[in-house]
Amino acid sequence: MDISVRANVKDLQKTLTALANKQIKFATALALTTIAKEVQADEIHNISLVFKKPKPFTQKSVGVKGARKDNLTAIVFVRPIAAKYLEPYEVGGLHVLSGRALLNPKDIKLNAYGQLPRNVLERLKARKDIFIGPVKTKSGSVNGVWQRIPPKEGQKARRGRAASVAQPGHLKLLIRFGDPINVNKRLNYRSRAQAIVNHRFNAVFGDAMAKALATAK
Incomplete structure (x- = not known):
């Protein structure tokens, strides 16, 4: 100009x-x-x-x-x-995306500027409890970074109380991959x-x- x-x-x-x-x-x-x-x-x-x-x-x-x-x-x-x-x-x-997808943080700590810390994906990939890829959900297929949450055993029953039900393992969405938006x-x-x-x-x-x-x- x-x-x-x-x-x-x-x-x-x-x-x-x-x-x-x-x-x-x-x-x-x-x-x-x-x-x-x-x-x-x-x-x-x-x-x-x-x-x-x-x-x-x-x-x-x-x-x-x-x-x-x-x-x-x-x-x-x-x-x-x-x-x-x-x-x-x-x-x-x-x-304009630095990679092929928009990174939409869901349940992960951001830096002071409200953005993903540098090299966070590389660090997550190295973890054994992390899965990266699409997962079928009730609302459709969601592609992203997932954390494998292990199952929790139920508490033992005490006198006068029923035992709590054990919680099954599940996947927790940390970062969702999306397409560029306007x-x-x-x-x-x-x-x-x-x-x-x-x-x-x-x-x-x-x-x-x-x-x-x-x-x-």
Whole structure:
């Protein structure tokens, strides 16, 4: 997405002195970099609003490349790995999965970000009480990670009390495998960036020009 501020700069240039015109490229580069950093900060904050406890990796994936006098373009970008799974939250579509199935935790402890701990599947596979695959249930076949719960013996009868019935062994669903589902949240990355540039650029450029003039030789 390209956002041009050329018209803003041309209008402002008409009111500048000769000294200011000499400094306009420096001021423009400074203003573009400043506004890009404002967009970056807003996008990072917005990620924390859209997602519940996002990982630091996701928030830190928003970067900035500043403008220069010889290249009056500032870039706000999302690093490739995060961009791949964040894209559906901007344009719509299905969740991007790291594997072939969506992991839906059912009865397993999550990390501080509400997600499965790293390498949890590998650790579960190594356990003898774990079964991974489809199981026929009353509601149909369910594919996932199951824990084999051994049978429990009934308690011995005491005077005046009947013996409790022994509990048979069963499977406990820990993680359910599912297909990708449609994303229903939106980051509105582009529209938020455009709104900040429209609202803030002239003021930011004015501050940048004041700094440029103060450092002019």
